[in-house]
Amino acid sequence: KCSLALHDRAPQLKLSDDRTCVTGEKGYSMVRATHGVSHGSWYFEVTIKEKPSNSALRIGWAQKLANLQAPCGYDKFSYSWRSRKGTRFHDSIGKSYSRLVEPGTGGFTQGDVLGFYINLPLLD
């Protein structure tokens, strides 16, 4: 069963007992899932259970070498979608991506369900 990885995360992040929830505080850091993909098409969904008004989230896809003590999308090894303004990030460069209607904030927030799809070339 795919869940959040206890041994592949920034130590300051808190995981729930069933490892399906993660909570962070202060600066951005990252947790990866227990399972990764290498080829083909894959999709996952997450629900934002709780999101205080002054907090932010970046979520997406990351390779093994992505820095865990930085937000997802910080380096060349990860790609993310930000809750604030719905910006997408890769290599620390943000670009407009989505503008869901949310009073005063844009992007996504508590209660939203987010879907992430990746399409990788099939192996020869």
Next chain:
Amino acid sequence: WSAFAPDFKELDENVEYEERESEYDLEDE
């Protein structure tokens, strides 16, 4: 001595830096 360093603040103990949301970003369209 602190007068020689503009905007310098003398500390008695360590302070933890509070990162901004955009702390790690190079560009933000």
Next chain:
Amino acid sequence: DTCSSTKYRHLKDFSKSALVVKRSPIHGRGLYTLVDLNQSQMIIEYSGEIIRNELCDRREKFYESKGIGCYMFRIDEFEVIDATTKGNQARFINHSCEPNCISRVLVIGGHKHIVIFAQRAISRGEELTYDYKFPKEDVKIKCLCKSSKCRRYLN
């Protein structure tokens, strides 16, 4: 341990009264002791802003672009003390290849602190120095310590 915690509690007051910043023959300003110090005595904490390791390079580039000298001290692989804009007198301690002080990371109350200790007995009026232990790099920084064991370069 308990002994270190007790000594640490008095460190602030001690370092403010026993140390002074003056011009240094090594480089710019240095930190000098006004009293005799015993070997292994706790002298001063290197205090500043605790930042995560990943912010180091960016801050260093920023300071260089502004012509500001960078004062940083690594705690461990995750965190660094940046004393460039916020800190105390410890930021003025110069490097020497033959130092009279050493640095240690103490954990007190769950928090990590960089503390400077006397490596040997230090006489009143001496400048305090420690070995910066910079990693080796291609672009060299000349060492100005003029000690007999000088390694010529900081890195």
